[in-house]
Amino acid sequence: MIDASLTLEYRRFSLRLRTPLETAHRTIDSREGFLVRVTSTNDDEETTGIGEATPLPGWTESIDDCERALERAVRAIDAVDDGNAVHAAIGEVDETSAARHGVSLALLDLEARRSATPLYRQLGTDERVARVPVNATVGNGSPEEAAESARAAVDRGFGCCKLKAGVRSVEEDLERVRYVREAVGPEVELRVDANGAWTYEEALTAVETFADDEVDVDLLEQPLPAGALEGHAELRGRGVAIALDEGLLEHGVDAIYEADAADAVVLKPMGIGGIDLAGELAAWVRELAIQPIVTTTIDAVVARTGAVHLAAAIPDVPACGLATADMLAEDLGRDPVPFERGAAVVPQAKGIGVDGVWDGPWRGDDGS
Ligand SMILES: O=C(O)CCC(=O)c1ccccc1C(=O)O
Ligand SMILES: [Mg+2]
Missing domain, CATH: 3.20.20.120 (Enolase-like C-terminal domain)
Structure with missing residues (x-):
């Protein structure tokens, strides 16, 4: 399981859509959200896990409520110094689906990386799914x-x-x-x-x-x-x-x-x-x-x-x-x-299989 020295961070991003997606409720023309990263240090060995909280009002909380929930989760993880840190962090994001998505995905990625397993197998499938x-x-x-x-x-x-x-x-x-x-x-x-x-x-x-x-x-x-x-x-x-x-x-x-x-x-x-x-x-x-x-x-x-x-x-x-x-x-x-x-x-590398996103650069395909 997850150990004592766990930290949680998040970073805001904004991405434009190539062409807006019109739905009967609203037109989606950009996606704002947060990358979430958990870092665990164990005997000087550092492992990270990455998650994403990208709210879409209508389906999730607002971006502001998402950020407030993530901030509470960061503080909760800092305040708890035993094996309950994960529980404490999840408790703070339980009512905000996008924030919970981001934190839980980062934790799952961390665990899957540590057990050198692709994430889908961590979710309970024994077979290889291509x-x-x-x-x-x-x-x-x-x-x-x-x-x-x-x-x-x-x-x-x-x-x-x-x-x-x-x-x-x-x-x-x-x-x-x-x-x-x-x-x-x-x-x-x-x-x-x-x-x-x-x-x-x-x-x-x-x-x-x-x-x-x-x-x-x-x-x-x-x-x-x-x-x-x-x-x-x-x-x-x-x-x-x-x-x-x-x-x-x-x-x-x-x-x-x-x-x-x-x-x-x-x-x-x-x-x-x-x-x-x-x-x-x-x-x-x-x-x-x-x-x-x-x-x-x-x-x-x-x-x-x-x-x-x-x-x-x-x-x-x-x-x-x-x-x-x-x-x-x-x-x-x-x-x-x-x-x-x-x-x-389906990616077969350990964890989610997405690398190098935390530090960016987050560039558009038009070079912007
Ligand atoms: O299901 C798909 O093909 C794409 C996802 C999609 O349609 C969608 C994307 C954003 C918000 C709402 C919806 C929707 O299914 O209604
Ligand atoms: Mg639909």
């Missing part, structure tokens, strides 16, 4: 833009595309999906994420269209607002799987299961409070025959790679929303995760 299936993410552009972007993704090897929806009218969204199906052909799996934008009537029309063989959408994510459980339950069983994202954070697994409201749930480690907690949720929903899908919140390289490890630790994981690196115009360091034929290649 790759995890992923979806491409297609933004809320026009029908032509959506078709173009989906086609480009398929040309790069993606076998599953998730289209964002809910910014335009439902009629236009259905048109976009038809365009995309035509552009990618019948083999590609399509998903649609409306981010809670639709009324029940609109969602029902969408489901009926998506169930049509010509359109063939596999999965519809959060068609109705987060509060609606009964409505989502009513939309199930009509030929399109229903996934809850915002609804999971609002209601939790038990209420979703009792209401029979989802075929799948979206696990965003940043919103859940860490890949450890997200992994527990994944195991639990699998017991209930609900599929866990892991996605990022458009995070920087540390959190994104942590999410890849989480997905690798889930048996038979369906395609996950992990291919979001290209949405950023700049990043904190070298990305250790290549994508090949619609899958993320």
Whole structure:
């Protein structure tokens, strides 16, 4: 376990998106967050672990609340001089999911590095996992833009595309999906994420269209607002799987299961409070025959790679929303995760497998 001399530090960063991601709630055009580092000294041997806290209001606390929580965790670790330091630090970030994500990931990375194990194995998988299936993410552009972007993704090897929806009218969204199906052909799996934008009537029309063989959408994510459980339950069983994202954070697994409201749930480690907690949720929903899908919140390289490890630790994981690196115009360091034929290649180095990010330089790809 972790020893007495543990220190925690954090550093703020800000990264621009290449193109803003419009969602029905808001437009994401940059990502501000904190890199988190834990250092443990044991018989003069120093080991570090790295984590990332990148809040996204709507899914997590605000950036200010995140920073305050991290500051409390730093002070708690300094004040405790025995084996309870980890417990004390986690206690300070328990109510702030992004801060907890950052601290817990740094601690997990530290432990995995010390046992010379890739992080996903530290999460409880015995087997070597080489790759995890992923979806491409297609933004809320026009029908032509959506078709173009989906086609480009398929040309790069993606076998599953998730289209964002809910910014335009439902009629236009259905048109976009038809365009995309035509552009990618019948083999590609399509998903649609409306981010809670639709009324029940609109969602029902969408489901009926998506169930049509010509359109063939596999999965519809959060068609109705987060509060609606009964409505989502009513939309199930009509030929399109229903996934809850915002609804999971609002209601939790038990209420979703009792209401029979989802075929799948979206696990965003940043919103859940860490890949450890997200992994527990994944195991639990699998017991209930609900599929866990892991996605990022458009995070920087540390959190994104942590999410890849989480997905690798889930048996038979369906395609996950992990291919979001290209949405950023700049990043904190070298990305250790290549994508090949619609899958993320899982890092096999010890820990998360992200090196050299703490000291920067944190540069944009345009040299800024
Ligand atoms: O799942 C994906 O393909 C990418 C992640 C994504 O869509 C997303 C990213 C940031 C905030 C919210 C969401 C979402 O799933 O609603
Ligand atoms: Mg979603």
